[in-house]
């Protein structure tokens with residue numbers, strides 16, 4: 001059987017990884033500043049994570065959501081504590097798209113309405129509603145096309161005010177737009193959305209799939225504003241590579257048996273991975289580290305010739321170049337053995353290292369980046 005050919009691949013075969021380092025099958029060493037699409041939060045193969053997952057695998061790996069899985073409660077408690085959302089409710093699932101799909105469905109169930117507002121350059125995943133709320137017509141199949149979703153310009157308060165009405169069940173927005181090229185919603189914009197959601201009986205969903213879990217220097221990027229969403233979605237860094245995702249739901253939205261569901265969501269291994277990640281974020285003080293390293297990296301990047309703009313918070317960084325970034329990214333990989341990311345904006349490179357990336361690794365990247373840009 002052949003693999004279904006949907007991914008353009010680098011000709012590299014990683015076989016081992018530790019922290020921010022990856023080795024390929026030929027023993028060549030790479031610096032990972034991208035974490036496989038922002039997934040690696042506590043570094044590859046962190047010893048606490050490996051231990052917790054190994055122990056869990058030796059105990060019990062899976063049973064479905066028809067029995068009590070106490071680890072789900074431990075995860076909910078720890079996530080509530082670290083994020084500050086102790087009174088929210090947790091629904092566990094498996095991927096970012098699934099988290100957003102469930103968040104949007106829940107908003108529609110809860111309000112009895114069906115219009116959704118999303119924004120220009122948004123990316124929310126590839127399942128049917130999530131992709132319909134993603135501003136990229138190239139990845140919509142005909143079946144995904146719906147007039148239930150309205151796209152509005154990002155950070156445009158006046159346009160939002162004009163479009164909002166009482167048919168809207170949800171407004172969905174990323175904590176920081178990632179795939180779109182690292183764009184941060186202003187506090188004023190988030191506040192405007194929140195107040196009009198309250199006025200018109202809609203729910204505010206903040207997609208923290210990429211920007212959450214400490215990446216921004218706060219647990220959630222939206223916590224730089226004092227806006228509290230009704231629903232928050234998480235994935236990526238939550239499991240440091242183990243597929244696990246979640247929907248955090250404000251306390252006044254009641255659950256009902258059968259309303260949402262999944263076979264794999266919240267299984268023992270996923271919980272072990274997610275708990276280990278939270279332990280490490282807390283014990284190694286990674287929010288502060290992410291903020292400090294991110295500020296340092298962004299400051300240095302701003303002074304490099306050829307860099308037009310640096311956007312970001314913590315270790316979620318977009319570097320907009322004067323020209324297309326693909327040749328620069330390819331050179332960083334082929335000549336300097338460093339992984340970085342692209343975005344839907346061809347000039348913007350994304351830097352999304354592990355939250356415990358070392359300063360010396362950042363310095364190596366800066367030296368390589370300067371050298372590539374100077375040529």
Ligand SMILES: Cc1ncc(COP(=O)(O)O)c(C=O)c1O
Nearest residue numbers: 095096097123124125178209210
């Ligand atoms: C903000 C955001 N939401 C949702 C998703 C979809 O997540 P997944 O690929 O786990 O379905 C992504 C993936 O890049 C994302 O960046």
